[in-house]
Amino acid sequence: MKTFILIFIHLASAVMLFIGSCSHSAKNKLKGEWKSKDGSTRLKISSDKFTEDTGTPVTEDYFMKGDTIYTSFEGNQPFTKFVVLKVDDHNLNLLYPDSISIAFVRQ
Secondary structure, eight states: OHHHHHHHHHHHHHHHHHHHHHOOOHHHHHOEEEEETTSSOEEEEOSSEEEEESSSEEEEEEEEETTEEEEEGGGOSSOEEEEEEEEOSSEEEEEOTTSOEEEEEEO
């Protein structure tokens, strides 16, 4: 009986480690350069900077909480919120603070 319990504990631990290592963060999928489908807006997202270029580039710090990107200029509040509606390896759909949804493709 003791052997069964020890084997069960080891298998359960292995399964938990496997699940944790296979999960992917949405933030990692966001990193890269994006271009809106109409070509008017470009986004460049690194591990700590969010650069939006609609003619003049604006670089802001950002963090994610759930499916929302919070940006701020040099850490100042209030934060600007962008909601990630869809993200995969090639497409990004963001809901801007003024409730406009913009579709991006990876460059």
